[in-house]
Amino acid sequence: MSSSSTPRAIPLATIEHLDRFAGQNVELRGWVHNRTSKGKLHFVTLRDGTGYVQCVLKKNDVSDELFDTIGAASQESSLRLFGEVRADDRAPGGYEISVTGGEVLQSTSDFPITPKEHGADFLLSRRHLWLRSRRQWAIMRTRSAIMFSLRRFFDERGFLCIDSPIFTPSACEGTSTLFEVDYFGDEKAYLTQSGQLYAEASAMAFGNVYTFGPTFRAEKSKTRRHLTEFWMLEPEMAFATLEDVISLAEDMIVRVVSDVLETRRTELDVLERDISKLEACKGGFPRITYDDASKILLEHPDSEFVEGDDFGAPDEEILAAMHDQPLVITHYPKAVKAFYMKEAPENPTRVLAMDIIGPEGAGELIGGSQREEDLDTLLAAIAHHQLPMQEFEWYLDLRRFGSVPHGGFGLGLERLVRWICGIEHIREASPYPRMMTRIRP
Numbered sequence: 001m002s003s004s005s006t007p008r009a010i011p012l013a014t015i016e017h018l019d020r021f022a023g024q025n026v027e028l029r030g031w032v033h034n035r036t037s038k039g040k041l042h043f044v045t046l047r048d049g050t051g052y053v054q055c056v057l058k059k060n061d062v063s064d065e066l067f068d069t070i071g072a073a074s075q076e077s078s079l080r081l082f083g084e085v086r087a088d089d090r091a092p093g094g095y096e097i098s099v100t101g102g103e104v105l106q107s108t109s110d111f112p113i114t115p116k117e118h119g120a121d122f123l124l125s126r127r128h129l130w131l132r133s134r135r136q137w138a139i140m141r142t143r144s145a146i147m148f149s150l151r152r153f154f155d156e157r158g159f160l161c162i163d164s165p166i167f168t169p170s171a172c173e174g175t176s177t178l179f180e181v182d183y184f185g186d187e188k189a190y191l192t193q194s195g196q197l198y199a200e201a202s203a204m205a206f207g208n209v210y211t212f213g214p215t216f217r218a219e220k221s222k223t224r225r226h227l228t229e230f231w232m233l234e235p236e237m238a239f240a241t242l243e244d245v246i247s248l249a250e251d252m253i254v255r256v257v258s259d260v261l262e263t264r265r266t267e268l269d270v271l272e273r274d275i276s277k278l279e280a281c282k283g284g285f286p287r288i289t290y291d292d293a294s295k296i297l298l299e300h301p302d303s304e305f306v307e308g309d310d311f312g313a314p315d316e317e318i319l320a321a322m323h324d325q326p327l328v329i330t331h332y333p334k335a336v337k338a339f340y341m342k343e344a345p346e347n348p349t350r351v352l353a354m355d356i357i358g359p360e361g362a363g364e365l366i367g368g369s370q371r372e373e374d375l376d377t378l379l380a381a382i383a384h385h386q387l388p389m390q391e392f393e394w395y396l397d398l399r400r401f402g403s404v405p406h407g408g409f410g411l412g413l414e415r416l417v418r419w420i421c422g423i424e425h426i427r428e429a430s431p432y433p434r435m436m437t438r439i440r441p
Helices: 015-021 064-072 120-125 134-156 196-206 242-263 265-270 275-279 290-299 313-320 375-384 389-400 413-421
Strands: 025-038 041-047 052-058 078-087 095-106 180-182 188-191 208-216 229-238 287-289 327-330 347-351 353-358 363-371 406-412
Touching: 015 025, 015 052, 025 052, 025 095, 041 064, 041 078, 052 064, 064 095, 134 208, 134 242, 134 265, 134 413, 196 208, 196 229, 196 389, 196 406, 229 242, 229 413, 242 265, 242 275, 242 327, 242 353, 242 363, 242 406, 242 413, 265 275, 287 290, 290 313, 290 327, 313 327, 313 353, 313 363, 353 413, 363 413, 375 389, 406 413
Parallel strands: 052 095, 287 327
Antiparallel strands: 025 041, 025 078, 041 052, 078 095, 180 188, 208 229, 229 406, 327 353, 353 363, 363 406
8 A cells, every 4th residue: 555645624525526626636535447657647547436537647746656556556446646626628527637645545456347348247247346337337327316306306296205015915916927925924925016006095195195116026027128126116196187197207207307418418428328319308298099009000010019919019119219209108908907097987998097108219117097996996806807805905995985086107217217328228227137037246
C-alpha cells in the first residue's frame, strides 16, 4: 500500500457531481476501470459507482512511491486520490482530475472480466463482478431511477404503499406456475406471483394503494422476456373503472420515461440507446380491442394466431410494430383471462381488461382490469375455474362488505427496464437474475 499525506479540509466528492467542484481540490474514492501510461504520465479511468472520470498523474506532481504503485495497479485496484477538478470538454462528463496525492488501498491482478468478449454463461456466473462493468452500471442506475420515478408518481397522487405478503395460501390464477413451500408441518404455502388480491383488500381500506416488491413464477420459460423472480408494481383503486385504470397506467409510463430522459441521459448514452424512440412516448397511446387486433393478425402473412387464443409474443410484436408508442389492447375474451375480471356489460364473453404492449419488441409491460365487484358473479367464476372456495372466503368478504367498482394493474419492472434501456435480454435488467436454469451467484 502506498500513501501520501491527506490534504487538510479537502471535500469528499463523487464523480456524478464533479461539476459542483470545478477548480477545487477534492478527494475521490473508487476503483481502476482502466489505466494507460506514457512515460512520466499515468491516465487512470476511475469509477466510484456514480460515474467515470479520467485522473491524470504527472510524475513530478506526486510522490515516486505513489507514481510507481499506480503504474502497477491493474483493473479493479482500489484507490483514494486527491487532485484538482478541471473542466475539459474533451473528457467524458466534461471534467478530469489533476492528481496531487493519494494511496492505493489494494492493488489487484487477474480480474476475470477483461475488455475482450465473454459468453453469457461466463458473465452470469460472475454476475457479482459483471455488475462493475460500464454497461451494467448504466442499466442498474437506470433501473434505480425508474423505481424512484414510479414511487414518486404514486406518492404524489396520494397512493399509499401497502405491502402484500410473499407467502400465500392460494393463487390469483391457480397454482400451476407457483413455487410450493412447506409451511410448518403439513401446511402448504406458495411464493406469490402477484400481490393483487391483497392490494384489493388494502384499497377497500385506504382508497388508492400500490404494492411494489418481488414476485415469483415457476413457469418453465427460457425466453428473453421471462425471469423466475421479478419485481411487480401493482396499484389498486377503489371507485375506478377500466378507463381509470388505462389512464393511470398511461400517465405513469409517460412520467417514468420523461424522468429517465431527464436524469439518466449519460447512462442511456453508454447503452447507445436511441432516445428518439423514448422521446416519442408523449401520451395518447393508441388503443385497439382484442377483436380488432385479432382481425389484423388473421390477415397478417407472418402470424400464426388462432382466433380466440391469448396473444403470444410474436403476435404482440406484430401489433406493436405498427405504432411508435405503447399500444393498449382491451376487451379480451373471458376464457383467456383471470376469474376476477369484470364482464363487459355489452358482451359477457369479453372482460374489461387491458394490456399495454411496449414498442421495439418490448412485449407486454402491463396487464390490468376492472375487477368484478358482484359477489354472486365472483362466486360463480371461482367455481367455474375450480379454485378452492375456502381459500377465497377472505377475498369474497370484500364483496360482502362495502363492495364498489374498482380496478388496477400489474407492471413488470424488469420488462420496463429492458424496454427503456433498449437491451435484448431481460436477465440484464435484474441485479442477480433468477431463471429456470440459474440460481447462482
